[in-house]
Amino acid sequence: MKHLGYLFGLGVAALPISSALADVKSQSLHNKQFLWDDLKQVISESHPHSFSASTLGTGRLTAEKTAHNVHYKLTKRTGAPTVYEHYRAYVGNYPVLSSNLVVVRNNNGEIRQAMGSLISGIASQGQALFHDMPHTQLSQRLEALPELIDVAKYSYEKAFFLNSDTLIPVIEVLATFNDRKEKILLNGDDLTVVSKSYDMSFAFSQQSLKDAGYVAGGGIGGNDKLGAICYSPSPDSMQNCTSYQFDEIAPKGAELRFEDLSQTAIFYEFNGYPFIVKKENNNCILDNPYVVTYDAAVSETTPVSYVCQTNNENFVKREIDQTFDAYYSYSPANEAHFNAGLVMQYFHTQLKALYPQQSTDCDNNGYCIKPLSQKVNRNTIFGTNSASWDGEFVNYGSGNGGYEYFALTGMSIAAHEIAHAITEWNSGLGREDVDSAINEGLSDISAIAILDYYQHTASGAYTQSQAFADQFTDQSGLYTKNRKWWYGWDVFPQDKAARFFELPSWDGRSIDHVKDFTTAKTGHDNGGVLRKAFYELVKTQGWTIQQAYRLFLRANTSGCVFSGMSLNEFGFCLVDQTAHIQVGNKSLNQIKADVSHSLAGVGISTGIGLSTLDAxxxxxxxxxxxxxxxxxxxxxxxxxxxxxxxxxxxxxxxxxxxxxxxxxxxxxxxxxxxxxxxxxxxxxxxxxxxxxxxxxxxxxSRPAALRCEPFMNNAVLHTSTLSINNFTLSGLNAGYRAKLDTPWPVAKPREHTLSFAQDLSGKRVSVYFDSNRNGLMESSEAVLSSQTISGSSVKFTLDQQTNRGLGLLRVAIANNEFDYSLLDVCGVADNAQVVDVMMDVDSDNLPLISDFEVQYLDGNRVKFTNTSQVNEAKNPQFYWQFGFDNRISTARDPGIIDFPTNGGQFDVSLQIQYPDQSENDTKQTRISLDPVNACPAKISNGANADVIYIDDMKLFNYSTLIANVPSAAGFNRDGYSLNNLSGTDIKRRTYISVEIMTNLMPRSTAENLLQNGNRDVRFTIWLDADGNEEFAPSESGLDNDPNYNYWIDNSQCTTVSGSEYCRISATKSLTLPNVSTWDWSKWFVLRSKLEERPTNDYKSDACNRFNYGEIEDLKIKVTRY
Structure with missing residues (x-):
């Protein structure tokens, strides 16, 4: 019997990723000493010989092993005497994204800590379509994608992405547009977008420079709040600036001098003054070996230049008046060049002090700092009020005329963005999740440290101004009197800040403690925990700002910090650097205790012991x-x-x-x-x-009954009851309802049914499970994401990595795809209904249920997967019987069983009981297998039968319709049907064409399956002319091109909830055989096979099982006359 398929059961991702790698395990390493033996084995395969630059990334794994096993390559080794070894996971030659792990060794080479996660597993033999595609062809396909329209340049990397326990083949594209940079993750099978994010971090022996033609310049900077600042290399050197006054209200220009006489200062030849320019004839260019400044409003390729006046001053009154009149900022280019020079000098000086043995600016065994390029007036897709580091440039927006922002070239902004560059060049932290929190926290902390350096090193009349004094008031506990611990004050017209240190939550968004961390917040918000920890280290533990900052900078550049780390692992890195920091007369133990206490105060733990127990x-x-x-x-x-x-x-x-x-x-x-x-x-x-x-x-710990009510724009009642399995919540109201008092038990391995009071076909449902138990819903916790409902129920399964115990489940029902979102940490609902239910995962109260899945493989091999519901603590006992030769197993998962080659019917059972005899349960099922030398026609896993199948079939003689085949509609769990074409006789040697249509699927899916080149779907026909039921290649269709004659019939497309669904059509032809005079008429079997991602040769796969698709066998009567 075939089941009819329904459009509304399909989601955007209806077709599976058949080359995904399942059964992959990821284990956190931090503090887990019991995993070190496994770790040692893995990393020993990465570098069997002694370390050197030439051995980085090499290994002795065989080609066969590295092609299919998850293995690791050494990518970086830094530090002494503590050594930090960085590794990255690979499948074959393709990296696994976000798979970094770090091994920490003492001076004897012994492991004393490990961080990150250890991934293990074996890949399937199949290759993702676009992983296998040559560079030129793949580039053409990428450039044709709508996501890359108007791209200026791009690069890509073939990789894998770990999602729960599955490795998904992906293409990671880094795309540069005129106004932004994006990181786009594409499915390696069909180039659909997996995720998209902005690849930008937002703000909110030295040669003689003089001999090379560099000179000290200067000019006006500042804004309406800061006043007119005259950057001056020596007293009274910028007289045009100090005489300038925009109008009678604005202040006159005030001299700002800056000297850093440190021998390691990069501008030491100029007494540490940072406004250094290249002088060519009488032209001064904002360009030196450390900082190059462009004005994007003039040119993005030629640095800013000006006619050198007395003492190389940059002063053109008309331009200054126009700029101030429009933006209330005097000269963004001057300001940015001075500030960036100061910031780069600070970083160079600090890093040389932290690493006195390093002689170059970039060293694989130490820190790295590069020349900086920056652009002022760089307004982007994000508007005029943003600043960013995009991997190449620091970009400063022009502001909006002092209405909300002055030019974004203030020192706090410059320090923040340049610190992002320092982070990228050293630790490589990303821009999402925990990476983003650490990245943004470090940049905010850098801004405070650099402003402190500026405060105590600057001199001149400007430092006596009210604005300068206001910026550095330091009175704890007084919200408006603690501006030294504000970030961004210098670019706001009002007396306010972008972010705070004393109490980060003052801004209404940032968090003060790890307990409030959520990926639904930005990295700036989550970075509040580091700002708070830094503040307490200074104020409570008595460190100076510079002492505290050296610790954070050392951690960021030591090799300990890595992309993908946790906040606790970052805390370890801070404590691990304390041996390199001096704080007055404090001992090393006191310094460590200060850091640990400051971190513990914001919920970051550093005193966790090493776990030797596998628990x-x-x-x-x-x-x-x-x-x-x-x-x-x-x-x-x-x-x-x-x-x-x-x-x-x-x-x-x-x-x-x-x-x-x-x-x-x-x-x-x-x-x-x-x-x-x-x-x-x-x-x-x-x-x-x-x-x-x-x-x-x-x-x-946090309260279990903490409500996270979404913001409801329009409360709607879609269903009055909600049921999960056998538990029902009645009397629901429009909008939001929470049931947190009595948890519903739910088993992790099983599929669950979510039922509604009535048919909600066409509505959208999203299901989230609070897997990290922070009481908030995050995009990474989506179980179902805006899935179209068909009927009155949907099915879902929980992430198999979910811990047992209490967990909040959210169900959001809406009219359209984007009616429920996570723009707010507790969600935003438009025309929607939201229900929260407390669940108890793998509860001890769950009844014992025996269950398993069956997957058919070639050669009468069958794989059994245990999906039973059990209480692990009660030590369940398993007893399998396979129905032949007394074959049994007591394993939880018996794996693949070889059944008799002659086939037959076999009764398979799984009995489970607890040793205390408190419960037992048995499941039994009958499986049917053909003889191995026969020609089976079944799908490997019946659960996949409804993914893609033949839903319509017609027979033609050229353009003349011979017959409709109504039995072709729908599907069954075998993926196979055998039917007779009754009432239609076809004459011998007739040229016939078999035309099929698939079930409905999203147009984007259909188009991806039919892309040029080797298609991702294949239709083949055979006619068993000799009657031996083998369907040889010689009995197949006339064409030899598997990619010929496929199309999308637009007349068969339909639109539901704004999404278009279509069918794929295909046709193949053959000539019917002769019928002898003594037979008169004869029955033949016509086989039609539709398969997604075929793995066998064209026309030679009639008898191979398949993962996705369907076989239709049709008996037709062929007559002689």
């Missing part, structure tokens, strides 16, 4: 849990648990108490507290030797 520990809101099920319980002699809030428990082997409640255990802990959890387990081997191992973790 999991996690926190769900106010419920702490641990899992010891991977330890052989027969060897355990004692378990001692410290829940971290004063509660403790223990179990002893001779206590007479059952052990299984202590193998997996949860406990409610004190809320809003840093929980320092530990568990100690003593085991005994067969020789009577005992050993104790420990596991540690730190968490910040």
């Amino acid at each position: 999991d520990a996690w926190l769900n809101y106010n419920q702490a849990s641990y899992d010891l099920s991977r330890i052989n319980q027969d060897t355990i002699r004692s378990i001692n648990v410290n829940w971290g809030d004063g509660q403790s428990e223990s179990w002893q082997h001779d206590s007479g108490t059952p052990i299984y409640p202590y193998l997996q255990r949860s406990k409610q802990v004190v809320e809003d507290t840093l929980i320092r959890f530990s568990v100690n387990v003593t085991t005994e081997d067969q020789n009577g030797n005992q050993a104790t191992q420990s596991a540690y973790n730190h968490f910040y």
Whole structure:
């Protein structure tokens, strides 16, 4: 029996990524010493010989192993005596994005810490379509994408992206447009967009320079708030500026001098004065070996230049008047050149002090700092009120005439953006999630440190001005009197800041503590935890700003920091650099304690012990849990648990108490507290030797019933009841409803049904699960994302990496695709209904249910996957029977079973019970297998049968219709149908064409499947002329081109909720065989095979199983006359 397919059951991603790599495991390494043996094995394969520049990235893995195994390559090695080794995961020659891990070694070469995640798994043999495509052809395809319209330049990398436990082949494109840079992640199978983000960070032995023609310049800068600042290399040297006054209200220009007599200052020849220009004849160019300044309003390729006046002053009154009249800023180019020169000199001086042995500006074993290019008046797609580092330039917007912003060339902005460049050149932190929080936090901290350097090094009349004094007021606890700890004050017309240090949440967005971290906030907001920690290190622990900043700068450049790290791992890096920092008369232990206390105050833990026990520990809101099920319980002699809030428990082997409640255990802990959890387990081997191992973790607890109500623009009632499996919430109202009191139990491995009170076909549903248990919904936690509803229910499964225990599930029902979004941390709903339900994942209260999935492979090999619902703590016992030769298994997952080659029907069962006999359950199913030498025609996994299938079939003789085949409509779970064409006889040697149409799918999916070159879908026909049921290549259609005769029939397309759905049509032809005179008529089987991502040769795959598609066998009667 075939089931009819319905359009509304399809989502935008209806077609699967058949080359995705499943069963990949990712394990966090931080503080987990028990994983170091596995880690050592992995990294030993990356560099079997001693380290040198020539061995970086080499390995001795065989070509076969590296082609299919996830393996690691050494990419960087820095530091002494502490060494930081950076590794990146690869599949074949393609990197796994965000797979960095860092191994920390002591001076004896021994591992003392590891950070990041260890990824392991084996790739499938298949190659993604666009991974396999040559460069020239792939470039053409990329350039044709709508996402790259108007691109100025781009680069791409073939890679893999880890999503839960699946590696997805992707193409990562870095695209530069005239007004922005974007990072676009494309599916490696069909070039659909996986994600898109802006690749920009936003603000909010030295040769003689004099001999090379560089001179000290100067001129006017500042704005209406700061006043007219005269950048002056010597007293009274900028007399045009100091005599200038825009009008009777504006102040006269005031001299600002700056001297840094440090021997390591890059502008030492000019006494550290940073406004250095290149002088050619009488032309002064804002260009020196460290800073080049462009004015994007004039030229983006030629640096700013001016006619050198007395003392190389840049002063053209008419231009200054016009600029100030329009923007209330005097000269953005002058201001940017002075500020960037000062910032670059500061970084050079600090880095040389931190790394006295380094002689070059960029060293693989040390820090890296490069020349800086910057553009003023660089207004972009983001408007005039932004500044950014885009990987090549620092860009400063022009502001909007002093209405909200002056020119974005203030010193705080310059310091922030140039610090992004320092971060990119050294630690390579990204611009998303935790990376973004650390990246933005470091840049804000850099701005405070550089402003402090400026405050204490500048001199001249300007430093006596009210504006200068206002900028550096330092009175803790007084919101308006603590501007020294404000960021961005110098570019706002009002007396306000972009961000704060004393209490970051003063801005209404930033967080003061890790407990409030969420990816729904920006990196600037989440970076508040580092701003707060830095402030407390100075104010509470008594460090100077410069002492504290040297610690953060050293961490950022030491090689310890890496992309993809956690905040706790960043905390480790800070503590790890304390040996290189001097703070008055404090000892190293005191310095470490100061840093640890400052970080702990914002929820970053650094004192977590090394875990030697292979155990999991996690926190769900106010419920702490641990899992010891991977330890052989027969060897355990004692378990001692410290829940971290004063509660403790223990179990002893001779206590007479059952052990299984202590193998997996949860406990409610004190809320809003840093929980320092530990568990100690003593085991005994067969020789009577005992050993104790420990596991540690730190968490910040929060209330479980904390509501995160979305902002409702228009509350709507779509359903009055909501059910998940057998649990129902009734009496729902329009808008928002939360059920947090009694959690609903749910099993992680199983598929769940979400049911509504009535048919909601065409509506959109999004489902989120709070997997990190922070009480907020984030885009990465989407289980279903704006899926079109068909009927009165949808199905979903949870991420298999989800920890057991309490977790909030959100269901959002809306009319259209974008009616529910995460623009706000708790969501924004338009014409929508939102329901939150507290779930209990893998609850001990779940009933035991035996279940498994079956996947058919070639050669009568069958793969069984256990999807049962069990309580792991009760040590479930599994008993498989396969229905032949007394074949059994007691494994949880028996894997692939070889069944008899002669085929047959086999009763397969899985019985599960607990040792205490409290529960048992059995599932039994019958599978049918053809003889191996026969020609099977089945899909490998019946769950995929509705993905793509033949939904319409017609037979033609040229343009004359011979027959409709109504039985072709729909699908069944075998992916196979056999039917008779009754009432239609076809004459021998007739030329016939078989024309099919697929089920409906998004137009974008259909178009991607039919791209030029090797198509991603294939239609083939055969006629079994000799009756041996083998469908040989010689019995196939007439053409030899598998990519010929496919199209999208626009008349068959339809639009639903703004999205267009279409069918793929295809046709293939052959000539019917002869019928002898003694037969008169004869029945033949016509086989039609539709397959997505075919893996076998064209026309030779009639008898191969397939992953996605369908086979239609049609018996037709061929007559002689």
